Amino acid sequence: MTRVSILSTTEYNPALLDSAVEQHIRLLGLDRLLRPGLRVTLKPNLLLRRSPEEATTTHPELVAAVVRALKRRGVTRITIADSPGGPYLSSLLAGIYKASGMAAVTEAEGITCNLEVGWQEVPAQNARQVSSFNLIDPVADADLVINLCKLKTHCMTGLSGAVKNLFGCVPGLQKPEFHYRFKNPEEFCGMLVDLCETVRPAVTFVDAVVAMEGDGPSGGSPRPVGLTLCAENPYALDVALCRLIGMPEERALTVKAARTRGLAPALSELELVGEPERLAPVEGFRMPAVKSVDFNTRLPRFIRRPADWFAGRFLTPRPAIRTAGCIGCGKCAESCPAHTIAVSGGKAHIDYTNCIRCYCCHEMCPVKAIDIRRSGLFYH
Ligand code: SF4
Ligand code: SF4
Missing domain, CATH: 3.40.50.11440 (LarA, N-terminal domain)
Structure with a gap:
């Protein structure tokens, strides 16, 4: 024990x-x-x-x-x-x-x-x-x-x-x-x-x-x-x-x-x-917006890679900058492992092409100006 x-x-x-x-x-x-x-x-x-x-x-x-x-x-x-x-x-x-x-x-x-x-x-x-x-x-x-x-x-x-x-x-x-x-x-x-x-x-x-x-x-x-x-x-x-x-x-x-x-x-x-x-569950403890669709291992092997791409692009919640709240400090860009955030005009912008959904930017924003948005395909 x-x-x-x-x-x-x-x-x-x-x-x-x-x-x-x-x-x-x-x-x-x-x-x-x-x-x-x-x-x-x-x-x-x-x-x-x-x-x-x-x-x-x-x-x-x-x-x-x-x-x-x-x-x-x-x-x-x-x-x-x-x-x-x-x-x-x-x-x-x-x-x-x-x-x-x-x-x-x-x-x-x-x-x-x-x-x-x-x-x-x-x-x-x-x-x-x-x-x-x-x-x-x-x-x-x-x-x-x-x-x-x-x-x-x-x-x-x-x-x-x-x-x-x-x-x-x-x-x-x-x-x-x-x-x-x-x-x-x-x-x-x-x-x-x-x-x-x-x-x-x-x-x-x-x-x-x-x-x-x-x-x-x-x-x-x-x-x-x-x-x-x-x-x-x-x-x-x-x-x-x-x-x-x-x-x-x-x-x-x-x-x-x-x-x-x-x-x-x-x-x-x-x-x-x-x-x-x-050690009893705290009533109504709110969960995070993590990826919640994980069906890939049940798919035939030959379509796992395209399914991974689809899930990563369309089903996984993505970081979204609330422009009004952004103070342009650049801490998100500094912590982004994919180097896919740029700050211009005093605001941060994400190019989602290379985003790996690690949420480091969300973690590091000092003013909580980055939300985690669920995909409209599966969430309401
Ligand atoms: S989720 Fe990760 S890869 Fe995507 S923009 Fe934020 S820090 Fe960069
Ligand atoms: S860390 Fe937050 S406030 Fe700073 S540039 Fe990024 S989104 Fe804007």
Whole structure:
């Protein structure tokens, strides 16, 4: 059985979070992993420059509570690190740490936010699709990585939870390269499983106090769920998160990829501790506009390629720029792996000929000016 702890955590109150983190550690017996002198890297989800209230990023109060729990155990070499969307530059990192509240955590707790932009090539472990990954230095050099993810929907992968959060271990604009290399979302999520096996976070905490529903990971809406979760096994956590938001597991592509490799346990194989009764679907949790027509594997082999082209062009939801809201910042063009966005006249324009429907542009738009539009052929 794979143990997952789940606890009511109704607000971002420091005392409440301190108590929740201590209970998670006790329920999972995590003290055996922690000792003074360890170099610990905390990996929150800091996708882009957003305030904690927008529910795009891991809340700083959860990060602070984990830091205090580590310090109580004599662990003091703690670094907060992430490579958010966009270029991996110290100046951009500093802005994101400030907006997300991470800078305040480091100031209050006397630890550091990583501002160095080095990375190193690390051989992939237990991998099927990738032979090596370039990982940011604080992750590659850590004795222990603690994954601090946010529960969110994701227009491309279905779910953004424990496994997806680790994509931020890849430096800056090397991330869009992976989108281009693995254009098929299922293959992309297979790569994320390779990455998860390589990074091997020791523990994952999930911030589901306020989650994001709808067109996540950045264009959705905050949704209070009132929970924190924790496990050593990130795949088990993603299985639990699917149950929590009522998402079929085959729609959460990281779970699907991990399941085919025997890495994701079935829901019935989870040993839920804490408040197991809280792992019930949140009523009416809104799903993202991901591709929902997948009939290709049932077609005769000779028409799969044209059917793929047809599905990609006409059935898969596409990014659409709301011109009135666009401020012409160019962040969508910068993150587009297909280089198919141009900014002219102060507005962004997409040439759909080469668009691979990765939705990086939607993720990175700071003013939510890119919608995900469903095809008029199959949706109303
Ligand atoms: S236009 Fe958007 S969805 Fe299309 S390839 Fe570029 S980033 Fe991806
Ligand atoms: S669509 Fe968004 S990211 Fe792209 S240029 Fe406009 S405001 Fe910037």
